[in-house]
Amino acid sequence: MSARGERSIAVTALKAAVPYIRMFKRKVFVIKAGGAVFGDEESTRALVEQLGILHEVGIHVVLVHGGGPQSTELATALDVPSLFVEGRRVTDERSLQVATMVLNGIINTRVLAICRDIGLPGIGMSGVDAGLIKAHRRPPVAFAGADGGTVDYGFVGDIDGVDSGVLRRQLDAGFLPIISPLSADEDGVLLNINADTVAAAIAVALQAEKLILVTGAPGILEDHKDPTSLVSYLDLADLERMRAEGRLDAGMKPKADAIKFAVRGGVPRVHVISWQVPDSLLLEVFTNEGTGTLVVQDTGTLTPEEQAAAEDDA
Secondary structure (H helix, E strand, O other): HHHHHHHHHHHHHHHHHHHHHHHOOOOOOEEEHHHHHHHHHHHHHHHHHHHHHHOOOOOEEEEEOOOHHHHHHHHOOOOOOOOOOOOEEEHHHHHHHHHHHHHHHHHHHHHHHHHHHHHOOOEEEEOOOOEEEEEEOOOEEEEOOOOOEEOEEEEEEEEEEEEEEEEEEEHOOEEEEEOOOOOEEEOOOOEOOHHHHHHHHHHHHHHHOEEEEOOOOOEEEEEOOOOOOOOEEEHHHHHHHHHOOOOOOOOHHHHHHHHHHHHHHHEEEEEEEEOOOOOOOHHHHOOOOOOOOOOEEHHHHHHHHHHHHHHHOO
């Protein structure tokens, strides 16, 4: 392709993005990225560079990161057992130490280092900082497994509230908060909280325009065993139907809970996209077609353009 042709494509793409830039400028996007994104330097940098573009066009971005694969890897190296129930990690004292090292240490610092390299004003935080996330230790809960009974998740927290003012001050100062999902109770006992849950709570507290869940899956699948069965858009009723029919795998169930909480809390659009699709975040934000699944309160509220794009993809 000639240089003139490349310039023409670039200008066309920029013109197409302008209406979205106008629409979302000064709006808040909460983006949650699972630990798999941070498995290597290349994928981490690709995500951070996309965050940087959103930031540069005037969108207020908050990143919440997980660290499940890295926690499991380190736990294995340290001979610390990893136990999951319904897609949620059981956290004993040793597991909590591992999570703290991975989330507040390895991943948060790695993301901030890339922010420094590309000139992005990232600031590392956790739910412990300035009382950002108020939480309590989850009591044992009934488990509907084969053996019934209850499960004690250990040092796992349930959120009581989010101090949105802590984040507002950072965003107003021009920073991009990079948040680890660890928190603490009123006595200062550290608690591990599911990152999807934290992201949803923050999105509601900030009345975000969008919550975007960046995961390894293409989006929400009609058949979780078939990666080609992507659902382009759905509403909460559809999501509940899929859960009741057993169509959500264990890892998607906490995300479904987070999506429901966010939408019911006033977040108008929740997106589930894959970090493995190049530039998936930018495509989801700046095109009608997107790349993953869009979840809303009621599909009747979708714009004609959004519905037409989804039908074209199907």
